[in-house]
Amino acid sequence: MARVKHESRWYPLESEESVLDGLLRQGVAVPNACRAGACQSCLMRALSGEIPEAARVGLKDTLRTQGYFLACVCKPVAGTELEVAGADALRVPARIDSLTLLSASVLRVRLSTDAPFDYRAGQYVSLLRADGLARSYSLASLPREGLLELHVRLIPGGAMSGWLAREARVGDTVAVQGPAGSCFYVPGHPEQPLLLAGTGTGLAPLHGIVRDALESGHTGPIWLFHGARTPEGLYLMDALRELAARHSGFHYRPCVLTGGSRDVAEGALDVLIRAECPRPVGFRAWLCGDSGMVLSLRKKLFLSGLSLKDLHADAFLPSAPRVEPVGAR
Template sequence: MAKVRHESEWYPLEPGETVLDGLLRQGVRVPHACRAGACQSCLMRATSGPVPEAAQVGLKDTLRARGYFLACTCRPQEGTALEVAGASELRVPARVVDLETLSADVFAVRLEVETPLDHRAGQYVTVVRADGLARSYSLASLPREGRLELHVRLVPGGAMSGWFAREVRHGDRVHVQGPAGDCFYVPGQPDAPLLLAGTGTGLAPLYGILRDALEAGHTGPIHLFHGAKDPGGLYLVDALRALAASHPNLHYRPVVLAGGGGEVEEGTLEAKVLTCLPKRPVGWRAFLCGNPEAVLSLRKKLFLAGVSLKDIHADAFLPSVSRAGPVAGAA
């Protein structure tokens, strides 16, 4: 039997059990969200004992060297003892400075951090509440703006989204961990065609990436697709149309499954995206965000259409899940 020591107490792990599951099972509060090694909200640091290589996949070299690992993918070998600490040193205090309604179920949360974060628009951070509840959100803001802007979808029964929507007030404090993720604009190919496609609040990182590219002087065509079930699921429509009007190389195409009309197209996001590709999309760079299944499917279709895998950027961002249940949607 493997065991884990956390805050001076030893906790036994069942065969094949992860550190996260074992600690939660025994009543230990550990910040976590996706439980799939994607969001990095469950980062812990090993102070003694062996860490399986699989528990450090996707982490920066600097974090691995300091003993950090993902508790949700860490399955210590039988008979080993692992002593761990939290990731509090990686978190910076922040306070809520603004809340803005963007649609019927999406609102912007703007945070001011006490210590500046070295981040890029499109990366994601983990917001940690005082009680340890953690959720990861992509950044829609640009570094020069000084504030972190998150787009939060209100989920029925959502712990974090409900808290933000109904309880948080101006000045309330949280902690922020990160940034993480490789889905951001990199200057250097200003004439390359860019494809940005996302559903729901997957628009948040795309909005940041888009503005980053425009401010960097990107001259190549930029195709932005935002998908929703119906027009009520779209947001920032006026702002994006204004950007498109002032930048001839930007083509904004909102897409809905039902209720389209006028400038809002009707159909599947995937089908609309594929129609904009030339027969040989050499040099195209794609950024995909939103529903995980849709992202994986579109990523495959773009590759088969000729877009190089190295030019398809999509963070494996999964919604939060309950301990013993299916994917429940970002909360």
């Protein structure tokens, strides 16, 4: 008999019973639909224990490496003890270590956490102010750097960005929750060409992923496209040019809609990408930033031959205005 632990309770599985069926039978609510290992509605994450390979067939590498599996086709062998969870997040106390303007509209926020914070470069976290105000930001840092780095776009009237830009001070206490997201580098195919494209602060996770790939010894070509409306929207140009100078396989291509120059291409991001990478079959790609751009580019890259499982998209959505219920925590 196998046993499954979920939220500190153990649930026995009958012979040949899936994790999904066993949990449902014993009153645990788990989302599910096709129950045939296809639709992925029942994704869960293994915290400990052996997951049969059959329960991970068809999952993206980024999900597999995080321990995700399909509960509906997961039939642990007798004697297995499995600890599972949904996508439970943790809040970690952090302090503001530095606040630096990278451009007129992008603020770099570095945070130090009391406890080590486990994440992959390119994932995102929620930043929580002491009063509970929360916003989601991608991590631009690498785990080995210790400090967490966020690129915060300064939005007129923005609650969190306005606070960070005008009122927050070094040393202030905040909290981070996460990490989440499957936009990160996965070792194992060092020769695979990589394509990274982002607009605005979509550069943050891409900067982390590029450096992660280079430090992991990636040998295939790496293309980084950063798009903005005008040159003022570009940032970290010097750092990225330096990185490109040190790594011959890394190509940095900034791009603006108007105001291009000798060093900055002018035109639509997807046109530039098509010109530089005309046939991206076999590439792995990460797309981050404006959701319209991300969705349209993902479709274009898929149609031009990139496999869906090699396409990682992280569309940045503006936070919706919301009314706080009186007395709500």
